[in-house]
Amino acid sequence: MLVHFILKDLKIELRSKEIITSMFIFGLSVTLIFALAFQVAPAMIREFAPGLLWVVILFTSVLGLNRLFSLERDEHALWSWSAGPVDRGTVFIAKVISALIFVIFSEILFIIPFFVFLNLPIEFSFFQLGLILFVGTGAIVSVGCLISGITLQASQRDVLIPILLFPTASPVAIAATKCTQLLFNQKSITEWNYWLLILGSFFVIFTLFGYLVFNKIVEE
């Protein structure tokens, strides 16, 4: 069931290319605005860059999550599957995995222009950056999917998602920025592993919480 739901979202995205394209273009535009707005010394931009990167990721994630859950609202798709013998917790996990795939994919696309536009030196391990991006994005989408599910029927959905997500995800913003900053400053992983632990805890806690309460959120 889990695989079917993930494949459904991937198949829809493969046909329309709507979510990743919009996230990529939006991420690229925000990066461009940052690059133009922060005309400062290269050493200073290196200090700002981790924060800017996670602001871009947070904004693009909101865009992606909004679209991903709108698929369930269009044509009343939500009612079709919620009427069947489907475990809603499994649907939540499927949504988290789909969102993670989409956001990571768009990150891969806009992170190259991000480094190019801001003239950032690449003197770190790609594997470690990948690890931070994976855990940090996982933490954002776990709570993001839960909030998107809650606001699915709301009249002011577009406003409610960021209003609830940004303060809730503030520990992610702090921890992910710190991890990335220490990585960019070529510190060893032992100096920032506790930040990774906070991100990982956030990811696990909110994925489990979402799994447990999603059947209460999606009720007929």
Place this chain on the structure above:
Amino acid sequence: MPFFNHRNNLIHAGIAVALSAINIFIVITLDPPNAAQGIFGNIFYIHVPVSWTAFLLYFMVMISGIMFLTKKESIWDHRGLAFAEVGTLFMFLILTTGPIWAKPAWGHFWPWEPRLTTSLILFLIFLGYFMLREFGGNTEQVSRYGAVVGILAFLDVPLIFFSVKFWLPEMQSHPQVGSYFDSGNLFPTFLVIFSLITFIIISTLMVRFRVSILKQNNIN
């Protein structure tokens, strides 16, 4: 529900106003807890008990949320909403008294102290909670969504606190009850003020609870 009537509410409101006046009198006449800060330090007599009660109220929002999701009794939804509203009012008091005290102590109004920052983030999450309750869908849906956000907000507390604490390690010198004060043990004084504030909260909750039930009866 005979206990929740207009007469009882008025009696409680009268006692609450009298207790508030006693509270203010106690705070003004007590010796400053830290001689160097003079009368500004006296705000601590209010700030600490208000913080205890605000976090206690948000904890009760979580408990009400869990009870509502498991038992599905609307009484827990009314309780949760009442706790959230009064809790947010007290959170606002923390965010007012904290900076007033921080200015003479640290030299600036917002020192990014972990507990104060956690209060601000929780306050913002609960502003989103009220927006969700207003625009989230029909009455039955928003009750469930509100319960989930109430639990989610409190789950976020340790993550916010530790990420802010690690973020600015120099803020570890924040005043701790017992180590910061010149005069002896202030715990009994805090306890007296805490008890007075608790009564004020109970009377406020009773009014809010009654309004909530009357509103629902009116809708039905």
